[in-house]
Amino acid sequence: VMAEEAKKLAAYAAVDNHIQNNQVVGIGSGSTIVYAVDRLSERVRQEKLNIVCVPTSFQARQLILQHCLTLSDLDRHPELDVAIDGADEVDAGLTLIKGGGGCLTQEKIVAGCAKHFIVIADFRKDSKALGQQWKKGVPIEVIPMAYIPVSRAIAKRFGGEAVLRMAVSKAGPVVTDNSNFILDWKFEHSQNWKEVNTAIKMIPGVVETGLFVGMAEKAYFGMEDGSVKTRD
Ligand code: DER
Numbered sequence: 767v768m769a770e771e772a773k774k775l776a777a778y779a780a781v782d783n784h785i786q787n788n789q790v791v792g793i794g795s796g797s798t799i800v801y802a803v804d805r806l807s808e809r810v811r812q813e814k815l816n817i818v819c820v821p822t823s824f825q826a827r828q829l830i831l832q833h834c835l836t837l838s839d840l841d842r843h844p845e846l847d848v849a850i851d852g853a854d855e856v857d858a859g860l861t862l863i864k865g866g867g868g869c870l871t872q873e874k875i876v877a878g879c880a881k882h883f884i885v886i887a888d889f890r891k892d893s894k895a896l897g898q899q900w901k902k903g904v905p906i907e908v909i910p911m912a913y914i915p916v917s918r919a920i921a922k923r924f925g926g927e928a929v930l931r932m933a934v935s936k937a938g939p940v941v942t943d944n945s946n947f948i949l950d951w952k953f954e955h956s957q958n959w960k961e962v963n964t965a966i967k968m969i970p971g972v973v974e975t976g977l978f979v980g981m982a983e984k985a986y987f988g989m990e991d992g993s994v995k996t997r998d
Pocket of ligand 1: 794796799851852853854863864865866867868869870873
């Protein structure tokens, strides 16, 4: 099957396996999550489920509203039962690169508030080591006034190059839902991602990294043969 169908297979399997009545659900961002929200809203209607949704971006908020699902937030629901989200790449140890869609900061916050964080992805994201499939680097959200010193510090300490993400449908840099910039760190070789994630977060001006280490409980991959493979 094509990647889009594979996304749908993963999304439906995850929603059918992890959503039940009376839950608070974190809704991720990107293209794969759209299939999960489709399936979630179908089940809510068919089974008359009582579900409350917390978004991870303006995009996720629109998805929730467009599907007439109940919108909430972390003020009302600081503890979520489950969060479902996509990923740009998943390694053998369930470390993720996220942020391809620029939503990594609120995604990591919501994932961190959930009892269970479930990843949904097509076969292209299924990797042994980060960087094998995903070639755009690790997204890092930074305070705009600091993007140059942060970029220099990352290159100096960890190698590679951290490049400011420029917008396509807007002049100038991408501006995130939190009014920040994004650096895409094109790393040169595999790292101790737990250590690198912590070290990068300590650089003044860094808001969040797209490295999700030890957060995902299970990943669902839609495969090219139409099957669904899981990793936990
Ligand atoms: O930007 C993000 O973090 C997205 O969740 C990304 O990791 C997955 O987006 P996709 O489902 O469109 O591949």
